[in-house]
Amino acid sequence: MSLLFLFAPALQAKENAVIDLTILHINDTHGHILPHIQKSIDRKRPVGGAAYLAKMISVEKTENPGGTLILSAGDMFQGTPISNLFHGKPVIELMNDMKFDAMTVGNHEFDWGLHVLKELSEAARFPFLSANVVDRHNRAPPWIKPYVMMTRQGLKIAIFGITTPETNALTKLGRIGIYRFLDPEKVLPERIRAVKKEGARFVILLSHQGLEADIDLARRVEGIHVIVGGDSHTAVKTPVLIGETIVVQAGCCGHYLGVLKLEIDRESGRILKHTRKRGLRKVLSGPDDSYDEGARKIVSKYHDQIKEKFSRVIGETTVDLVRRPYHESNIGDLVCDAMKAATGAAIAFQNSGGIRTNIPKGRITLEQVHTLLPFDNLLISMDLTGKQILEILEQGATLEHGILQVSGLRVVINTDKPGGSRVQQVTVGDRPLDPKKTYRVTTNDFLAAGGDKYAAFKEGKKAVFGEFIRDQFIKYLRKHSPVTPRVEGRIVIRP
C-alpha cells in the first residue's frame, strides 16, 4: 500500500502523458434520419434512424466525456423526402441536438444552391469546414471555415475539412456560384504548418473525396494523424493505416457509427494505440433497440409535417392519368413532355416501368407525384444519332420490358415483324428520323446506364446530368395545370 502511495505521482504523470481520444464519425447520411430496411446489412431488422444513432453517440460519449469528438465528413442533407422537403433542416436540428463538433462540406451540400447551404451553416451550432473552396480571389465563403481548433484533455487539435474537387465538374455552376475547389494536396501542407505554429499537436482531416483519394492524400501530405472520410460510401470496418495516418469512413445513409479510439502522446501528438477492429458499429433500429427520446421527438416533428406537405395540391388534371406499359399512355406522354421541357431536348424517353401509378382526374397532390415517380431518377441529356435512336426504339419494340414512353417523336411498330425490324416509321417533329443526323435526347439515369437492355443510350455524346425527374414533373404541373393529356398516336403498334 505504502509502495503504491510512493509511486502514485509517477503513475499519475505517466497517465497524464497519454490522452484517450474518441472520434465518433458519420458521413453521407443523405437525409436518412428514419429507420429503413437495408437488406445487405440486415434482411429483417431496420437500420439507421437518427434517434438510434443519437443514443449510440450518447453512450459512447459517456465512456470518455472529456475526450470525445463528434464529426461528420459531409453529404448530410440531400436524399430523402423528410430532409429534402425541409431543405436539410431536420438533419441540422438533429446534429445540433447530438452536439456535433464539426462537419466538412460535401459536394451534395451544394445541391440546393449557396443560399440554402449558407442558411444551414448559420443554423448549425458547429462549424462547416472546407479548406479548398475558394472564389477567384482565393477567398473562402465567410460561412465556411478552413479549419477549427479544439482542445480535448489538454490536447490542442486542428480539424480541417476538404471537399472533393470533382464538385467543380459534377455540380451545376449555378449551384456553386463563384466558388471552385482546389487540389487538397496543394492546399493542406501550408495550412498544416500554420496550425502547428498555432500550437496544434494533433491534426484531423474531414475529407469528402472518397477512400482511394484519402489514401493517396495520406501518402503525399505529411502531418495528418487521422482522415475521417466520406463520399465513396465505403464501410471501412478496419481502419486503414498509411504511414502514420489512420484513414476511416463509415459507409452511408446512417447505417453505421464510426468509433475510433486513440491513445495519444500528449507531448508529441503521436498515436500510440488505435482501434484496429470493429471500427464501425451498426445503427440497429428494431423494436428492442434503444433510442434517444429528444432525437425521436425532432424526427417525429418533421415526419408529422410531411403528411401535411404531401397533401398539398400541386396541379390538376381534367382526365384520368392512366398507365399502359405496352402502349402509349397519357401519363407517359405527360411525364416525357415535362422531361423535354425541363431540358430543351428534341426527344424524351421514359421507361414505362418507372411510372408506378394512375392518377384520377381532379387535383394532384405531392404524395401522388411521389407515388407516381418514386425512384430518385435524374434527367440525363445526350446527343444520339438517328441510328442509335432506331436501336433504342427497336429494343422497346421487343416489348420485353414494356414500351418506352416518348415525347418529340412518333413511331409506328409492327410486332408481327421479326425483332430488329419492327420499327416501321419514325418522325421527329414533322420530318422522318434521319439515321445520320444527331438529335438531343433526354432520358433518365437508369436507361442511360443501359437498363432494360437499352444499350444504345450508353453511346451518347455530350452527356449532361439534370435535375430529379420528379421535381421537374412537379414544376411542369404547376406551370401547365390543368393538364389534359390524351393518347395522340405518338406510339402506334400494329397489327
Place this chain on the structure above:
Amino acid sequence: MKDQITVYVNDRPVSIYRGMKVKHALISFDQTLYEAAEQGDIVIEDSRGFEVGLDGPLREGSKLFTRSTRAR
C-alpha cells in the same frame, strides 16, 4: 473532360457516364447484379474488400467486386 469513364466490375471494364454511381455500373454491366444487390443477395466491395453503397460515386478506374452474401 471526357463524357465517359471506365470502371471495372469483377475485373471487366465498364464504360459509364462521368457522374454515375455504383448502381449504374452494375446496371450497365449486368442488371441482374444490380437487382441482386438491391435484394441483399450480393454486396459490392472495393479493391480493399470494403463494402460500398449503391449510391457511392465512381471515378476513372474504380474497381468493384460482387460478393454473395450467402458466403458470409
